[in-house]
Amino acid sequence: MSEKTAVRTREKWVDDVKVIACILVVLGHFFQSMTKANILPENNLYGWFNTTIYYFHVPLFFICSGYLYQKYGKVNSVGSWCKNVTKKALALGVPYATFTTATWVLKKVFPSRVNNQIGGLDDTLFFRPTTPYWYLYALFFIFLVTPTFSSVKAAAVGLIVALAAKVLILTGGGVQRLRCIDGSLKRNLVCARYEYLCV
Numbered sequence: 465m466s467e468k469t470a471v472r473t474r475e476k477w478v479d480d481v482k483v484i485a486c487i488l489v490v491l492g493h494f495f496q497s498m499t500k501a502n503i504l505p506e507n508n509l510y511g512w513f514n515t516t517i518y519y520f521h522v523p524l525f526f527i528c529s530g531y532l533y534q535k536y537g538k539v540n541s542v543g544s545w546c547k548n549v550t551k552k553a554l555a556l557g558v559p560y561a562t563f564t565t566a567t568w569v570l571k572k573v574f575p576s577r578v579n580n581q582i583g584g585l586d587d588t589l590f591f592r593p594t595t596p597y598w599y600l601y602a603l604f605f606i607f608l609v610t611p612t613f614s615s616v617k618a619a620a621v622g623l624i625v626a627l628a629a630k631v632l633i634l635t636g637g638g639v640q641r642l643r644c645i646d647g648s649l650k651r652n653l654v655c656a657r658y659e660y661l662c663v
Contacts, residue, residue, distance in 0.1 A: 488521040
């Protein structure tokens with residue numbers, strides 16, 4: 465595919481939504497850091513702003529990823545599923561493992577300088593991903609279990625099945641509630657509101 469074709473087929477609105485979500489992430493982390501350092505007071509306005517951002521900025525990333533995955537991915541057979549797992553393991557796993565390991569090393573070397581202590585490397589990589597890399601971890605598992613749909617009818621059936629599963633999870637209809645990935649209070653707030661995004 466030529467560079468011109470790639471630019472022409474690029475979804476501009478997805479890029480715009482991701483930019484907005486990135487700005488919200490930066491603002492959220494900035495204000496959290498400022499209140500932790502006692503530079504800004506932790507008042508009602510801060511609480512409202514922080515909670516409001518965490519209601520939708522991470523779901524925006526998941527929506528964009530899901531949209532692009534459904535539009536450009538083809539997972540409709542065992543062979544295509546295996547190719548998808550390999551592709552996603554490289555695209556998401558390599559940056560996840562690299563940055564998680566670097567963060568783990570830094571937190572072990574400078575334990576008195578970090579807000580949150582960290583466990584063993586294997587525990588951090590496989591069971592308790594560290595902030596902010598939990599997103600890549602969760603996205604990989606979502607891609608692992610999500611098929612792509614070749615028609616609107618198949619997508620509608622998939623949506624109905626997903627909504628039914630969500631209702632069962634929320635009502636406790638014989639299905640054990642999903643547990644959120646251990647982590648920061650804010651991430652747990654997101655998971656509490658959007659359990660369907662948690663692994």
